[in-house]
Amino acid sequence: MDTELTKNKSNRNNENKMLTFYDHVPRFLEGSDSPRAYLERCINTIIKREAEVQAFVSMNLVRARADADASTMRYAAGKPLSLVDGMPIGVKDLFETEDLPTEVGSPLFKGKCTDRDAAVVQGLREAGAIILGKTVTAEFGFYSPGPTRNPLDITRTPGGSSSGSGAAVGAGMVPVAIGTQVVGSLIRPSSFNGNFGFKPTFGAINSSGAHSNLSQSVLGMHAGSLTDAWIASFEAARFAGGDPGHPGLYGIDEPMMSTKPKALARIETAGWQKCSPEVRELFERLVKRIEEKGVNITDRFCDINVESFESSVEPALDITNDICGYEFRWPLSSYQRRGPNAISSNIAQRLERWKSIENETYRNLLQQREKIRSQHERLKDSVTALITLSATGAAPKGLEYTGDPIFAVTSSILGAPAISLPLLEVDGMPLGIQIIGYKHRDAELFGIARWIMSIFDHKV
Template sequence: ERCLETIAAREPIVKALTAINESGARADADASAARWKAGRPLSSIDGMPVGIKDLLETRDMPTEMGCAAMKGNFPKRDNAAVWALRQAGAVILAKTVTAELGGSHPGPTTNPFDPARTPGGSSSGSAAAVGANMVPMAIGTQVGGSIIRPAAYCGNFALKPTQGGINRGERLATSQSTHGPHANSLEDMWHSAIEMAKRCGGDRGALGLMGPDSLPAAIKPDRLIVLETEGWPDLDAATKTGFAQLLRALEAAGVSLIRRAEHPFVEILERAIASGRAVCNGITSWRTAGTSAECSTPRPTASAPVPRRPCSGPSR
């Protein structure tokens, strides 16, 4: 009920959601409350209200992918990760805004701390919904930076696991995509990720996310590599100053920092990834074009053409 109250108060400005299953969520929450009262919760996240990025199918809400061409798309089935959340007792409350097809064309979502600023993308709705306290956890997806960027912009804790660490199921996606949770606490972030992975595993052929049921203890690093990458020249002076302050705090805490000028291996790495943005965009564009062709072109056989049908995307 607190989540619904917050949604009612903040959604008109934040615009993080595409659909809300209020009646279904209330019924699921009541069922969870009964399990806890009986001492038989399904998991540590039993009863947690969650949001699902609108690239992932949900059996009780449409999946329109931020795309006018997908308006009304309602397969009435769950993505593997959504299924796993339900099995763990989580309450699937809402679908969250995505940039169009998870790309770069933004949706209507605003930053939960300043509506004049961007929430980041493409998991804009998931990050903003968590940042605005609409839900304690929401699922995002990432190819380039679509989990970690909006998490940073909206003040979330978020996990971009090893690719394929959480099963992507049917998702209409490029081969580089990865599922991961946004949350308002490290504990909720970890519990959500591990409970999904325990039930749906990783992608076919990939090692699923592994770890303890509870949040692992923090480990202080002895040393860190400081990467500038190709975006460094584009940064403004205030951002560079803030980053320098962060680095000084790490050094004061006893962490050794290694920069490109201080070790030849770091310089080699910097040069190796200097065109990373173009490589990522090139691969993604090629895969998106291929997926679009699969969805729009009938596949003929030797005897007769295959009738055209709605395409929910290959299992990748």
């Protein structure tokens, strides 16, 4: 097993650096480059790779080019609308778009148009961003994957359910793609495709107009760089707000400054037992490197509060699956009535069990989730952020299984912000490390992420 700390993603990082949208803005303003030219480079990459990667369900190149031209004019006039004016963006096909069908990874929605934009799409268009196309999602954003392949090794899964968004960014087709996470759909594919993945605080970016209304559904970003992940998230929330009733994403409209964390808690969770000795060793080396830079590293063995948290979060995946399964009975039961093959057997089987979850059981599960969140909040005084893996290893071979969400589920159940950083390598494939912050402190987490990247000599 080839396990190394920085080798191949430093190559990959150079690739992505070429794509980092934010770095191009000065050139757009001075006229040596333009959003239209940037878009054409993205389209060229799509032409080269899409046949084998299959990241997109549909694209609107005519509109994308027209919107890029309009953006080019705004830069020429010195008046871009926002930090993402002209940024080409892929949108997970759970989100409605006025110009393209929203097919939700299901044959039931083949060709279905709703003639309106989801809130985030509407907001990003207002900010001047370019909606290039819809990216493949697993059926209803859950299990049964689409045709997408991992761009770094097409015999492997790109992860799910934001398969297309993860792969499109991993292949360098777009600098940023929108995803969602309920269990592990942002952090896991980010890890498998070597991307930066950002799962914000629950509700921080408006997810209205998406086929995704579970109580852990959160809208986030796959990006080729930390900077683009931040500016896309910030501008999306600035123009679209947060989910109704939520304060949205706090922060400023520029890339976060690097911030050295005081103390990180090294978290194992139920995922640790599923990792190979090589992966564990790799993670420990990375944590050691951080510790050597003067960060206090704590863990379950030396801090009783961390141990309490670890023990409370142990059943996170089971609790999450039952909470979301219960909530997902709608609309699945309604779809199921349309015919024997309306929903995949994969989901139909699960639905039978979900239907048996009692209301009282669900209430208890919500209470358990609250308890885990309280345990997490208790770490606030002594721990700046948690650090753990983003996945148990490299993207699995084959396309049927999108990989284990066991590490990603931690930030999902907490409703807390998390970022996956493409810092490790296993089997010649990327593996992410995950840092998890506290609710509404997303910006602070970006600062920590930036600092961590800096000690591994990465341009972020």
